Amino acid sequence: MEKTKSKIHYAWWILVGLCLMVGLGKGALNNTAGLFITPVAKDLGVGIGNLTLYLSISAIVTLVFLPIGGKLMAKYDTKTLLVFAIVLQAGAFAAFGFMKAVWGWYVFSIPLAIGGVFITVIAGPVLINQWFKKSNGLALGIMGAAGGAIGAIAQPVVGNLIAGRGWSQTYIIVGVAVMIIVIPVILLLIRKSPKDKGLLPYGAAVASIDGVPAEDTNDKGISFAIARKSGAFYSLAVFFFLITAIASFSIHIPTFLANKGYSVGFSGTVMGVSMIGVLVGALVLGVLSDKLGSKNTSVLAMLLGVVAIAMFLFFAENGVLVTIAAGIFGFTTASIGTLAPTLASTLFGSKDYSQIYATASLGLAVASIIALPAYGFVYDFSGTYTIVLWIIAAMFVINILAILFAFKSKKNLVEQGHWN
Structure with missing residues (x-):
């Protein structure tokens, strides 16, 4: 070694x-x-x-x-x-x-x-x-x-x-x-x-998971057979589904802006800011999950998402605030690539990670099929994205509840001796 x-x-x-x-x-x-x-x-x-x-x-x-x-x-x-x-x-x-x-x-x-x-x-x-x-x-x-x-x-x-x-x-x-x-x-x-x-994982000598040294927890965790029957697993799948459904709204932002009277050029600028938000979010959320833990960082990201949606709902006539909202929204949607995997690791460990993560990721695939056309149909029916935005705000709140429930369920699994 x-x-x-x-x-x-x-x-x-x-x-x-x-x-x-x-x-x-x-x-x-x-x-x-x-x-x-x-x-x-x-x-x-x-x-x-x-x-x-x-x-x-x-x-x-x-x-x-x-x-x-x-x-x-x-x-x-x-x-x-x-x-x-x-x-x-x-x-x-x-x-x-x-x-x-x-x-x-x-x-x-x-x-x-x-x-x-x-x-x-x-x-x-x-x-x-x-x-x-x-x-x-x-x-x-x-x-x-x-x-x-x-x-x-x-x-x-x-x-x-x-x-x-x-x-x-x-x-x-x-x-x-x-x-x-x-x-x-x-x-x-x-x-x-x-x-x-012939190596230990990076940081194995100093990192820890729930107070247990990482070199002792490598390839340990909760088995797929136990995990897939747990509330933590279903909560994680809900998180995957909802954060993907939320992120799907990005494609509708230009139409939302056009509906509010903004030009195509302005929409392009806003989408550029949103993409910058995604890039910054990927890095910042990753660092914060290391410092604060995946649970706290995920809750924080969801709360920021609620703020972004509130700005879209109540300050849509202000171009500066709409642009900031798009940046914050992009920041929170970076959760798909950073917080979703770290949540899976924290909740279930390394033992059957690939099976657990891949199966929970079904929520990502289902959401991408459902959410995009659903938002479009709601807009076609109502002529506005107001209902969609309220639904997305609710999704952020549900994700916070799902995260909290997942960690409570994990604690029960550990206490029952399923982490090994």
């Missing part, structure tokens, strides 16, 4: 690899999908709705495959799985470039989603939980911020490629480029656990 005393712990190289892998999987593949919709639909002669059906198929496949992916991560070699996953995700993305009919998007959305389950959802939190016993929240925050930064770079690059080379070549260029970059990163940097390098 002498290696643990080296200047740079290998956990930080794991984080570098994850930043590149997750960042490119999200930022260069998933988050650029919207740039292709209009040119592809126009060239294929299909409606936007018909084309974007592939996104719904992808979401459903994600929903079905998440618990399976968690089991595979726990059982099989991580590097092999992740190489296979990036080939599926980026390869399917590149395959879109060869398609001449909309059914191609429907078919290749399946491997796109299966690969994405590992690359963009499970791998980051699972590996960070394995490698970091100290600064776990900071590591998650850095990974989230890096993904946002890579996405910010990828958007204009991909947009210019589509304008210059067309959507078909751009799909192929981006998909192949991501594989060329990510596969060597996985092979050279990624390791499943510190044991593979």
Whole structure:
């Protein structure tokens, strides 16, 4: 274990690899999908709705495959799985470039989603939980911020490629480029656990969980069989569902602003501030979860969310306050990538983390399918987002209650001797 005393712990190289892998999987593949919709639909002669059906198929496949992916991560070699996953995700993305009919998007959305389950959802939190016993929240925050930064770079690059080379070549260029970059990163940097390098997790000698030294709690916690029957697990799933449903409102913010009489240019500025809020939130919430604990930080983030919604509701005519509200809202939605994984780790430990996190993450997939159209239907029916905003405020409050109940349930499980 002498290696643990080296200047740079290998956990930080794991984080570098994850930043590149997750960042490119999200930022260069998933988050650029919207740039292709209009040119592809126009060239294929299909409606936007018909084309974007592939996104719904992808979401459903994600929903079905998440618990399976968690089991595979726990059982099989991580590097092999992740190489296979990036080939599926980026390869399917590149395959879109060869398609001449909309059914191609429907078919290749399946491997796109299966690969994405590992690359963009499970791998980051699972590996960070394995490698970091100290600064776990900071590591998650850095990974989230890096993904946002890579996405910010990828958007204009991909947009210019589509304008210059067309959507078909751009799909192929981006998909192949991501594989060329990510596969060597996985092979050279990624390791499943510190044991593979003869190391303790970063900070194992000094970090602790509920007063127990982390070196004694590595690979310990509450089993999946016990966890999935507990109130803590269902509360965590509720948190995942609601914070994702809340974050989905970001896509409706420009329409909300237009409804209030603001220009498209102003909406663009507000959305830029919101994205800055997400980047800052990923880092700050990560650091705070290390300092204050995931429970206190999560409650604080939800309270800030209520403040943001109150500003949208009562100060919508003030452009400055609306802009600040969007920044705060973005800050709180960073909870998806930082607080959700740290809550899972704090509540259930490392023993069956990949299965527990992946199964609880079903809430993320379900919310993404339901919330976006639901907000749109409410707006179409009422002509305003007022009802939606009150619902979102209620979601923040419910999340606070869910967090408090989850930790009470965890305490009962520990007292019953299920933490081992």
